Amino acid sequence: MLTFVISRLLRAGLTILFVMTFAFIVLRLSGDPALLIMSVDAPPEAVAAFREAWGLNRPIWEQYFSYIGHAFTGDFGKSMRDGRPAIDLVMERVPATLAITMPALALKIGLGIPAGIYAALHRNSMADRLTMAASVAGFTMPSFVLALLLVLVFAVQLGWLPASGSGSLDHAILPIITLGTGGAAIMARFTRSAMLEVLGQPYIRAASAKGVNWHRVVSRHALPNAAIPTVTIVGFMVGSLVAGAVVVESVFAWPGIGRLLVSAVANRDLAVVQAILMVIATWMVAANFTVDLAYGWLDPRVRNATAH
């Protein structure tokens, strides 16, 4: 088990290094940062001073290592907009993002998994068809369209909820529903197919044939095995929580990381973009790492496969 954990940790570290290198290369490819940040007609002395200050006149590999070193201590430079450290700007937005993404995640899991299990156990029933139809809709409806439709109905027509902004519990309801329902539909689809896959296995038939009562077959034989692929999807959803919030936060003017990213991209505030990239990458990697551990815990084959 220990080698398993260590190998996964190494892999996680490597992915983060990859993301940082990606950001570094893309940033350097995009042109001279000095000219990008200062105006084109800035005096040459100012440009030279800027290069000196940011170490841009040093060899590229030296820049790379100092960049990586700074990144590991959370130093991504200062925001070009208001001169504050980029990482602080990002970190203070995290709670707002979690405030809508966590309830949305609970909605996805709490609604999606039971619906998927139910649909699989009652295959081809009305409930199954409805779940499948909803999941196709969840796949194909872009979140901004769903968000705007919800605004149109609940804010404009009925006037029950605010259309955008933040500050009260009411403001969070529409963003949470937007994020949660689409994900719940996808969750239901995956859970259903995982369950159907397991229910078709010989050991389920064997257990039923032995006379084990059906409830026990489902709860003891089918569910634990169907949990393995389902955990992958949950992990993926946890990992992409922040990314998924980009559009929804922008629609509802919710002050989270996603909206910060959009405005930073529009203003080409590169330090902030890099900091967000790192925060999201770390988050994704942590989620994947947890999924890997959960695999090892759920499935003895995985944990023993790496042991020898």
Added chain:
Amino acid sequence: MAIAEHAPETISRRRRFLKLPVGVSLALGWLGLMIVVAFGAELLTPYSFTALDLKARLSPPLLMGGSLAHPLGTDELGRDVLSRLIVSIRMSLLIALFGTIIAASLGTALGFLAAHFRGKVEQLVLMAIDFQASMPFMIIALSVLAFFGNNLVLFIALMGFHSWERYARIARGLTLAANEQGYAAAVRQLGAGPGRIYGLHILPNIASTLIVSMTLTFPEIILLESGLSFLGLGVQPPLTSLGNMVGYGREYITRAPWIMLAPASAIVVTTLSISLLGDWLRDRLDPTLR
């Protein structure tokens, strides 16, 4: 071997192929319409998509008591929504089409390379696949746009990087399997070069799986493009795309919801149609993916 085993099935399968379910026929009909609209955009638009009609600003569509002059209404500058919709459909479909083709070619080529050379090349490709799969593409796309700024060519190229790793994975896996089978070895023994083996023998054998993946990528790129354009970071005005139109229409959602509803329904119906078609194709062409 595999073909011989399935031979008796082919007739009944062909018969099933011809009998289309209602949903799939509707989807095909809609997609046909979209293709006609995309190709005939110039002929079909009643007005130029940038033409202003300041006297008829925010005029409602026919169904909401508007006039025949602007069947889908007009926007805040009096531009005809129908004309803008047609031009936007063409733009969104073009981007999705090019994006899908780039992703499929790039991914398949890398998958072939990995399967052909094995060793270090394969490790490198696998690492790139892992990296691509571990970051949400939306975030990668946003950071590239932040670093490079935006223009249409770069934007289309960027869309082409979406989900290339899916094709690379499929192409590599299936090629490794194909190399084990008799036919690839037989052609190699006959003296065919790698280009001939991969292009003429392996590619046709794995094409159905790749095509099914394309029906997944295409709507994903439409959604990604429209999401980015909606945020104002994709297609830039004066050009217009479906997401772009929804983004602008959002500001008039209380007074003129039709500006946003028309392109929004075009996005949803189109992606839905492709997904239905893709599901159906998957069942028909590739039973292994079911």
